Amino acid sequence: MTQAEADTQALLTVENVTMRFGGLVAVDSVNFHVNPGEIVGLIGPNGAGKTTFFNCLTGLYLPTTGRVVFDGAVLPPKPRKVVKAGMARTFQNIRLFGNMTALENVMVGRYCRTSSGAFTSIIRGPKFRREERETRARAQELLDFVGLSTVTDHLARNLSYGDQRRLEIARALATEPKLVLLDEPTAGMNPQETRQAEQLIFKIRDSGLAVVVIEHDMRFIFNLCDRVLCLVQGKALIEGTPAEVQSDPRVIEAYIGTGPAEEPAAATTGPDPTGGRTAPEPTGRPAPDEGDRHA
Structure with a gap:
């Protein structure tokens, strides 16, 4: 393609x-x-x-x-x-409303698709009540969809980590993306x-x-x-x-x-830097530093 x-x-x-x-x-x-x-x-x-x-x-x-x-x-x-x-998204760090229930968190995502104005919402007019019922029903459908049907009324902060991740996805899906x-x-x-x-x-x-x-x-x-x-x-x-x-x-x-470049292999020809002598065995004691020599 x-x-x-x-x-x-x-x-x-x-x-x-x-x-x-x-x-x-x-x-x-x-x-x-x-x-x-x-x-x-x-x-x-x-x-x-x-x-x-x-x-x-x-x-x-x-x-x-x-x-x-x-x-x-x-x-x-x-x-x-x-x-x-x-287009909807979730975040690397969980961003739920901890003191709201799982259902309420999903309902928040759905409000971008409602059209009730401020006045209708304040007086809780017929349009607001109808949209609220529809939003609640859709939020419950999404909780069922992601496997959270049993935690509808649980506070988000009390859910397990995996359930919180799934709740975030349900809230994203509530925006109808x-x-x-x-x-x-x-x-x-x-x-x-x-x-x-x-x-x-x-x-x-x-x-x-x-x-x-x-x-x-x-x-x-x-x-x-x-x-x-x-x-x-x-x-x-x-x-x-x-x-x-x-x-x-x-x-x-x-x-x-x-990885780091390989170190060159030791030379096999040429003079022996030790003069043929064998290096002394370690004594188990560290060599004295300059301060020890002048002590």
């Missing part, structure tokens, strides 16, 4: 996005696209610019250069308008929770949404994604199928680096 063909059918198209902070280039001329119903992984070592790139997509940052096109329209750098356009961006959704999870997260993301994709995932768990990413983009120092190193990316030596080098 050519880049032009990809851009034509893409739900999200990123064109030469660069983000500078003074003299630091955090994202450097990155091109990227996501097709409807696709799961795309975004990987790279720490400091590669992955979360900064997400922030450029979702309106938290205004890119220094380049543009983000979503569903055929250029996205404005305003998070609320990005959400209303159909077409594309969901997940920033390290399995960070800190045990293997069982990671498998549950993988199954949930497949379930989200099967419901018709596209998903972009930042993750450091390579096994998780390569099992999950249709395509993977690797960022290194803000630049796109390689984009391709999981098999292509994980076999690329540049990706391996970016993650584990290169």
Whole structure:
């Protein structure tokens, strides 16, 4: 598929996005696209610019250069308008309302799709009550969808770590998105929770949404994604199928680096620097330093 063909059918198209902070280039001329119903992984070592790139997509940052096109329209750098356009995200650090119930947290996400004005909400008019019922019902559906049907009335702060992660995803889904961006959704999870997260993301994709995932768990990413983009120092190193990316030596080098150059082997010819003498055996006592010699 050519880049032009990809851009034509893409739900999200990123064109030469660069983000500078003074003299630091955090994202450097990155091109990227996501097709409807696709799961795309975004990987790279720490400091590669992955979360900064997400922030450029979702309106938290205004890119220094380049543009983000979503569903055929250029996205404005305003998070609320990005959400209303159909893009939702979760964050690397959990950002729930701890003193609200699980149901209330999801309802908060749904309010961007309601239209009751301030006056109607204050007097709790018929329109407000109808939308509140619909929002509550939809929030419960999403809790059921992510596997949290039994914790509806529990405070978010009292949920397990894995359940809090799933609650964040439910809140993102409440915005009725077409594309969901997940920033390290399995960070800190045990293997069982990671498998549950993988199954949930497949379930989200099967419901018709596209998903972009930042993750450091390579096994998780390569099992999950249709395509993977690797960022290194803000630049796109390689984009391709999981098999292509994980076999690329540049990706391996970016993650584990290169070892020190081998030291040259000891010379086997020439004069013996010891004059043929054998080095003395260690005595078990350290050699005296200069202060000991003059003591």
